[in-house]
Amino acid sequence: MPFSLKRLGAAGLASLLLFAGTGAFAQAKKPAQPAPAAPAQAQPAQPAQDQAAPAQQQPQGPVKIDLVPTQNDWTKVCGRDPAANKEICYTTRDFSSQAGQAPVLALAIYDIKGDDTRIVRLLVPVGLLLRPGFRFAIDKGATLEGSFEICFPNGCFAEAKVKGATIDQIKKGSILSVAVKNQVNNEITFAIPVAGFGRAFDGPPIDPKVLEEQQKKLQEELQKRAEEERKRLEAAKPDAAKPAAPAPPPK
Numbered sequence: 001m002p003f004s005l006k007r008l009g010a011a012g013l014a015s016l017l018l019f020a021g022t023g024a025f026a027q028a029k030k031p032a033q034p035a036p037a038a039p040a041q042a043q044p045a046q047p048a049q050d051q052a053a054p055a056q057q058q059p060q061g062p063v064k065i066d067l068v069p070t071q072n073d074w075t076k077v078c079g080r081d082p083a084a085n086k087e088i089c090y091t092t093r094d095f096s097s098q099a100g101q102a103p104v105l106a107l108a109i110y111d112i113k114g115d116d117t118r119i120v121r122l123l124v125p126v127g128l129l130l131r132p133g134f135r136f137a138i139d140k141g142a143t144l145e146g147s148f149e150i151c152f153p154n155g156c157f158a159e160a161k162v163k164g165a166t167i168d169q170i171k172k173g174s175i176l177s178v179a180v181k182n183q184v185n186n187e188i189t190f191a192i193p194v195a196g197f198g199r200a201f202d203g204p205p206i207d208p209k210v211l212e213e214q215q216k217k218l219q220e221e222l223q224k225r226a227e228e229e230r231k232r233l234e235a236a237k238p239d240a241a242k243p244a245a246p247a248p249p250p251k
Contacts, residue, residue, distance in 0.1 A: 062187040067095035070103050074200035087113040091201045121159040129181040134158050138173040171198030
């Protein structure tokens, strides 16, 4: 696969994908109170503000995640497939759940020269139901379907084969909505902004040396963020209990 699993920072979204929309599994039972030693008069009811508030349940139903790009623009990469003896180009971009965070999803659209079939390929977080596959639509257009192909510890590849008409819709569209199911069968929809895709898809490919430099810079930035997060977590840990100072010797 041309785009790498290393750039997918899916761990931060894993718990959301697994359990988003689930309610509390059970309420903790209160321990039984011991019987009073002697009968007592009934006490007046406590004011409402003194009573414990009922536990709030998490919202049920679908969850929508509005993604933001982690790169300034789309990237088009081209190369020749020796086996098929054809030129293959793909136009790709990474996306995150919020600005300044590591990517949680990558989208790449493949164009095989001389073939009317294109491939929409996604790199998504783990923790999703694979058998239903995924559904996607451009803005308010018709819903199309795709399937998962293979998963690794830090991401899964999913793809759909489409015709040129679908690519034209993506070029003119604003949002590509991708719907998947998590492990509790709730629907998660990724809203992917596709502005600028058409210009990159129809434009010239990036210089391989420039691409290599961009990937190196991105990897260094991700490593820097990971190190900053590690230091932040270590600083948040409570200080270990210090041993008591020994008593001064008697004079």
